[in-house]
Amino acid sequence: MTDQQPETPPTETNLFSIKDCALVALATGKKTRQLKEFAKDLAGIDTASIYHHFWGGLLQPRFEEREYNNDFAAWVRHGIHDGVLAEQLAALDPTTFPDIELLRQEIIDLVDTRLDEAEYLAWARATQQFEFIRSQIVVFDTGKQLQKPEELAGEMASLSTSSIFYHFIDARRRTSDGYDDFTDWLASFGGEYETLREQLIGIDPYFSSLSELREQLVRLFSTHFPEVSS
Amino acid sequence: MSLLDDYAQIVGSDVIDHLRQLTRPLAGAKLVHVNSTRTGGGVAEILNKLVPLTRELGIDTHWEVISGESEFYECTKGMHNALQGNRIPLSDRLLGVYEDTNAHNAETLRPTLEDADFVFIHDPQPAPLLKYCTNRKGKWIWRCHIDASHPYRPVWKYLYPFVAPYDASVFSLAAFSQEMQHPQYLIPPSIDPLSDKNIEVEPDTIREVYTKYNIDPERPVIVQVSRYDRFKDPVGVIHAYHMAKRFLPSLQLVLAGGGAADDPEGEAVLSEAEAAAGGDPDIHVLLLPADANLEINAFQRIADIVLQKSIREGFGLTVTEAMWKGKPVIGGDVGGIRLQVVNHHTGFLVNTPEGAALRIRYLLHQPGKIKEMGEKAHAYVRDNFLITRHLREYLTLMVAHLSGAQDRIEVK
Numbered sequence: 001m002t003d004q005q006p007e008t009p010p011t012e013t014n015l016f017s018i019k020d021c022a023l024v025a026l027a028t029g030k031k032t033r034q035l036k037e038f039a040k041d042l043a044g045i046d047t048a049s050i051y052h053h054f055w056g057g058l059l060q061p062r063f064e065e066r067e068y069n070n071d072f073a074a075w076v077r078h079g080i081h082d083g084v085l086a087e088q089l090a091a092l093d094p095t096t097f098p099d100i101e102l103l104r105q106e107i108i109d110l111v112d113t114r115l116d117e118a119e120y121l122a123w124a125r126a127t128q129q130f131e132f133i134r135s136q137i138v139v140f141d142t143g144k145q146l147q148k149p150e151e152l153a154g155e156m157a158s159l160s161t162s163s164i165f166y167h168f169i170d171a172r173r174r175t176s177d178g179y180d181d182f183t184d185w186l187a188s189f190g191g192e193y194e195t196l197r198e199q200l201i202g203i204d205p206y207f208s209s210l211s212e213l214r215e216q217l218v219r220l221f222s223t224h225f226p227e228v229s230s
Numbered sequence: 231m232s233l234l235d236d237y238a239q240i241v242g243s244d245v246i247d248h249l250r251q252l253t254r255p256l257a258g259a260k261l262v263h264v265n266s267t268r269t270g271g272g273v274a275e276i277l278n279k280l281v282p283l284t285r286e287l288g289i290d291t292h293w294e295v296i297s298g299e300s301e302f303y304e305c306t307k308g309m310h311n312a313l314q315g316n317r318i319p320l321s322d323r324l325l326g327v328y329e330d331t332n333a334h335n336a337e338t339l340r341p342t343l344e345d346a347d348f349v350f351i352h353d354p355q356p357a358p359l360l361k362y363c364t365n366r367k368g369k370w371i372w373r374c375h376i377d378a379s380h381p382y383r384p385v386w387k388y389l390y391p392f393v394a395p396y397d398a399s400v401f402s403l404a405a406f407s408q409e410m411q412h413p414q415y416l417i418p419p420s421i422d423p424l425s426d427k428n429i430e431v432e433p434d435t436i437r438e439v440y441t442k443y444n445i446d447p448e449r450p451v452i453v454q455v456s457r458y459d460r461f462k463d464p465v466g467v468i469h470a471y472h473m474a475k476r477f478l479p480s481l482q483l484v485l486a487g488g489g490a491a492d493d494p495e496g497e498a499v500l501s502e503a504e505a506a507a508g509g510d511p512d513i514h515v516l517l518l519p520a521d522a523n524l525e526i527n528a529f530q531r532i533a534d535i536v537l538q539k540s541i542r543e544g545f546g547l548t549v550t551e552a553m554w555k556g557k558p559v560i561g562g563d564v565g566g567i568r569l570q571v572v573n574h575h576t577g578f579l580v581n582t583p584e585g586a587a588l589r590i591r592y593l594l595h596q597p598g599k600i601k602e603m604g605e606k607a608h609a610y611v612r613d614n615f616l617i618t619r620h621l622r623e624y625l626t627l628m629v630a631h632l633s634g635a636q637d638r639i640e641v642k
Contacts, residue, residue: 022248024626025416027407048637131404133416138626139640140251142244160244 016185018144018155021166023059023135025052030132033125035080039111041132042072047100048134054094054103055169056135058210059162069206070094071130072107079126085114093206095172137170149186149193153221153228161210168213169205180205182217196224233286233424240423241618249618251641252625253287255632259347260290260368264339266306266355268295269520270488271457272419272547273352273375279422279617280624287625292346294339296356298331306355307495312385313354313378314461314542320385329358336362348628350400357392369397369631375419375544377565379405397631402545402566415627418569420620421550421611426523428554431531439528443514449480450594453533455526455551458487458499458517461542463562466583468506468513470539473587475512478594482512486529488520530555534600535593539586543567550615553577553607558600560589570615576607 028049030041042050053071068074068090077086088110097103115121142163146152159167167181175184183200186193203216222228238246261284265273277293284291305324312318320328336343336359343349343359347368351357353375360370372393378386378401386408393399393410400415401407407414421428440447452471456462464485471483485503487496500517507513518525530536536552538561545566549559553570559577561567571577578589593600626639633639 020244020248022622022626024623024630025404027401027404027414027416029407029409029414031405129405131407133404134637136626136630136637136639138252138629139638140248141640141642142247 014147014188016146016152016181018142018146018159018163019166020140020142020160020163021170022138022140022162023052023056024138025056025133025135028132028134031129033079033129035076035082035085035111035115035121035124035126038075038130039108039115042104042111043108045104045132046134047104049132050100050104050107051094051173052133052135056133058169059165075126075128075130079128079130080121080124081127082114082118082121082124084118085110085121088114095178095204095206098178137166139166149189149196149221150225150228152182153225156214156218156221159214161214164210164214164217168217169210193224196220233283236424237283237618241612241616245618245622249287249622249625252622252629253289255629255641256289256625258290259628260292260345261348261350261628262292262294262342262346263350263352264294264296264343264356264359265352266296266298266303268293272545275422275425275427275547276419276617276620277352279425280621283617283621284624287621292342294342296332296335296339296359298335299327301327302331302355309354309385309389310376311461312382313374313376313389315377315380315382317382318385320388325388332356332358333362335359348631350624351396354389354393357389360395361392369628370395371627372396372399374399374401374406377403377406377542377544378408379403379565381408398627400627403569406544406565415623417620417623417627418566418615419545419547419550420615420617421547421554422617423554427527427551429527431524431528435524436528436531439525439532443484443516444511445482445484445514445532447532449482450478450534451482451484451532452535452537452590453484453486453529453552454537454539455486455529455548456538456540458496458503460495460499461540462487463539463541464499464503464515465506466541467537467539467586468503469583470537470586470590471513473583474590474594477591481590481594482514484514484516484529484533486514486516486518486526488518488522488526527551527555530557533557535560535590537586537590538562538567539580539583540564540567546570550611553604553615554611556604556608558593558603558607560586560593570610572610574603576603576610 032038032041073086073090076082076089094103171181172178179201183197186197199220205213234246263277267274281291281293305328308318308320340363343363344366349368349370350373352373398413400417402418404416454467475481503515507515530552536557536559538546538549540562543565549561549567549570552559559571560580561571563579563581571579573579580586629639
């Protein structure tokens with residue numbers, strides 16, 4: 001027996017479980033070629049569909065930077081061919097809306113305002129159909145559990161992009177403060193990791209691909225825990 | 231080494247782990263797939279590998295095939311074409327044969343189907359089976375592989391009461407989906423990298439194919455692999471070849487197609503293609519047996535460029551196969567080809583023989599582009615269109631139905 005007290009084992013609540021996910025898409029059956037009809041469909045569409053059209057694109061394969069960060073703006077530009085509304089819709093950042101209902105209302109307001117400004121848009125027929133899609137998310141437990149944020153610094157580079165999606169994007173609709181899972185976990189250690197937490201909150205996920213986001217996170221954690229990453 | 235281990239070497243062990251995790255909630259479940267042919271066509275090809283792979287994951291999986299007389303296939307071919315937009319009225323007599331054939335098949339299949347936890351019915355041919363299995367206990371899913379974006383309405387109206395009572399349906403693209411009350415999943419099909427059609431081919435086999443079909447290995451070759459079906463536009467491919475040939479006199483064209491047991495129109499379209507070829511020794515119009523998978527594989531590897539100039543297409547697995555072999559694809563700007571051919575990255579989308587001819591000339595003058603696009607095409611298929619992704623989405627659908635089709639499903 002030694003005089004040294006054993007370290008307090010981490011509690012379940014303090015463990016961070018690394019998860020992964022996959023999205024499977026579902027058609028809602030709503031398709032449109034007209035802006036007016038689009039606004040009408042949008043008013044009644046499931047919030048899961050609005051979420052999908054803002055964030056689902058991150059998990060879709062692509063070769064080029066997305067011109068617009070949501071499917072609505074892309075359709076208005078390439079289907080309806082209205083650059084004004086496309087830019088206004090593209091400027092919407094879902095992270096600045098406390099909930100999807102408010103985001104939905106903002107989109108409808110923008111479309112209605114534009115329909116008032118440009119009368120021809122009320123009858124213009126899109127060259128491409130817009131299809132409202134929603135998705136189901138399947139979450140997998142990788143079996144990996146972390147006890148301290150230092151360990152996350154070592155793991156970050158090997159996380160899959162879908163795992164980054166789950167912990168950094170999907171988390172925003174699960175966590176009480178609307179941040180990511182990493183930020184949430186750091187808060188559970190009291191003020192110990194406050195600087196890192198604030199910097200994580202400062203990362204804007206809207207303009208990066210998932211692999212770019214992962215690189216940003218790797219850099220941030222490496223800076224904070226140089227002894228782990230070196 | 232197990233089949234799953236073989237796939238893990240191609241797609242990574244994390245992908246296989248995901249499949250295993252998704253299978254856990256399905257322990258003890260019985261799954262049955264039903265279609266109308268065991269050979270020929272994309273559906274049979276997918277099931278040939280999907281079924282053993284699902285079994286290896288521990289799910290009791292069966293594959294049943296319905297059968298009928300020639301009038302049944304005449305009706306279902308007409309139905310297939312009508313769903314793809316052709317105005318083909320189907321006579322009451324043929325529709326009577328369609329229903330009677332399903333009723334007859336149901337007599338044999340009923341015990342298996344009614345006992346299953348999940349039944350996947352592929353395409354319209356066996357769709358009425360559900361109606362004849364009144365004591366079914368499981369979830370029934372209608373898997374539509376067809377581009378049904380603009381169906382001939384009278385035929386869709388006839389088919390709707392048969393498919394509407396299903397628990398869910400699956401389409402390859404959102405554009406193909408229809409207004410229905412049940413959930414409509416969007417699951418593109420896939421290829422099997424370990425099948426004879428897609429495995430690496432020995433150089434000897436390639437040499438044999440050159441010799442057997444009298445193809446000159448020193449001259450450029452363009453290839454279209456598909457059934458002799460008007461929607462695949464083999465005659466349009468020959469027109470494109472003629473236009474490109476004026477600028478590239480050494481060009482050779484291979485049209486390699488098989489027949490499918492449920493396709494009675496193939497012979498007529500083959501004759502049209504032969505007539506359009508007009509005896510040109512550099513055009514090879516080939517009718518290959520259903521089991522000529524290694525030869526098809528070799529043709530796709532021999533090709534400098536692969537074409538799939540369809541004017542309607544459900545998905546276009548031959549596009550996926552060609553891309554997996556590192557070939558750029560010039561494809562019709564329709565259906566699932568749009569999902570795979572990314573302009574200037576994995577190939578080109580075209581609308582006319584003229585468009586195809588232009589891209590043939592462009593690529594054959596830019597060998598560097600052929601290589602670059604081919605590499606991107608291979609990676610694109612690896613990440614998105616292999617059978618493991620397909621199976622993951624089917625398992626997800628099944629788990630979702632066990633969990634009450636919620637938007638969020640957590641598996642341990």
